[in-house]
Amino acid sequence: MAADLVPLTVAAPLVAAALLAALAQFLPRWVPDLTAIVVAAGVTALGVLLTLASRAHPIVYWFGGWRPAGGTALGIDFVVEPLSASLVALTGLLTTTSLVFSWRYFEEVGHLYHALVLALLAGMAGFALSGDLFNIFVWFELMSVSAYALCGYQIHQSAVVQGAINFTVVNSTGAFTLLLGIVLVYGRTGALNLAEIGEALGSRPPDGLVTVAFTLITTGLLVKAGAVPFHFWLSDAYAVAPAPVGALFTGIMSDLAYHTFARVYWDGFSGALGSASAAVRDGLLALGVASAVIGAVMCLLQADLKRQLAFLTVSHGGVFLAGIALLTPRGLAGATLFVITDGLLKAALFLTFATVVRSLGSGDELALHGRGRTPREALPALIFLCCALGFAALPPFGTFLSAALIHDSPGPGWPFPVLAACLAVTSAAFLRAGARIFLGWGPRHDPLLTSAPGKPGEPGEPGDGEPDHGGGGAARGRTALLIPALALVAAAYATAFVPGVAAEFITASHSFEQPRQTAHQVLTGHLPPSPPSASYTPTPGAWTTAAAATAAALALAAVSLRTPGSRPGRLRRVLVPPAKALKSLHDGEVGDYTLWFTTGLLALGLAWTLTLR
């Protein structure tokens, strides 16, 4: 029964998007709003249903009934297993929330907005579920093209044009790289189906072509995910996306690319690269830890709230990649749970920023110094605090459980303290911003922080990428705008208390990492044995590390709020030059970003050519 519903996850939003694109201009505003919300809520429900239905074994759906014959895939399939399905549910939930928010948020919205959001939703759902490598590329492009258009939605502002162009050019470069990798794999195996590729590559040690193809595919997906050094476009683009769209980008879109990478690795390449898994692990861990560290440092050095969140996305994406890179069920389970809990918090915070920007007139924490010190801002302040503490893996809530799973995974021990420190640093950035805005603590100026050029805006002016709105309407419907954000925070915190959630994710990850069983099911329809059930309680070490991370976040926020005069001069002199150097790399030049992309591609290729054998 559930199997018949699989295509609806992409068909429903695509059909609704097509209808709305054709008809929305003739309809009153509430019709497209309501249609889009109903469809997105439907996808959420489907995602939850499929997560529950696929717990015993994955659901394989062949479009048009083109089943494989003699071990050769003729059609295109969706492979639904709990991890992908739960990410589809998250995508649906965030899209629903974002649409509910935009109903009140946009006073006027073009008639294509809803169609684009639904196309983005379909693209993300297909990207998460597709079991065919070329089909993954097509969903990747559908998702990206809708995202480019949505990112540049407030096109009359020049920062928005620049952000959208950088996004489009760098992501397209990544897409071509991905496609080249796919073509090389097809040339070698004659297959596009992931299960069939896995069977065809077998367990022979990888040769040059497989290494090159794997590097190209990895790079293509990491560009989308925003891993260092492919992340430069991300801060330009996410900082100018309108809030409801930005919440989708930062909440799920980046992280989906990591998840798809994990699927491509396990289903397609894990056999061939199995003997070299230590080299794969080290390469990915290096990228993950680099992303976590550079993202966290850059996050702390920003004064603009949306840019802070963009760099937080890079940093926490690195944590996700590191979790995947451990190549263990616990690592993958923790990473996926982290995407869900952290994604809910990031989306909630992005929506809260939008209301803060609207009522206080700026998205810059220095410009907003003390402006939020009114009872009216108590609710946004509360959401700020909850999200910031959630980012630091505050025990015993949702993000803690995910981080604890990564901590308790077998594998090298050195990455976890670094990742926990990065979580603490990103959390400190938001604790600092919240204290500055809502409590008026700390100095009004800080030369270490990147601030928006020009004078701070007056209340009522739109921030970069945000829509204009009628003056004087700042306070109207604010609580209604904040309810979706509050709901997301509550969901993120409550995830840890769903009975057996960690064990379910470990079980699902265990089957995820048995690609031969899945391939057998995909190609012959033979159901795999039920996975062994797991159990999990966080170890004392995980509790201690997470508590230390929370404490460190509070301490670091306090340190960074001290006035410059009272800070030791030597420490400042030591800190300023490297901070400036790191910032100067993020220069908004798409040419430079492409050069970094090329460098990263060559470095990864070289490293894996030398080590994968």
Next chain:
Amino acid sequence: MAPYPYAVAGVLFVAGLYGIVSSRNYIHMAVCLTVMQSSTYVTLICVGYLNNGQPPITQGAQPGKPLVDPVVQALTLTDVVVSVVVLALVLALALQAHRRTGSVDPDRLRGMRG
């Protein structure tokens, strides 16, 4: 299959990449993206090509001669569609950049940096 088509694809990819890295004009950048994407068309077609093959049309095909792979041709068509969409978007954005600043030079259009 001779290696020349792959060399052509490599040259197109690197030329497009170099163009984007050094571009001072958004229209030029859009063309470079298209050049880069052309390398994927060439790779796709030559992966499916067979020496002495015939077009993948079974009606009236000569017996005994192999057909070239029709899958990659379908993939190339999909790829072309994708490239048109991306090109249209970049050009639309370049047009907006020109409206904002009177120029299509990336340096004239500055968002926040650092």
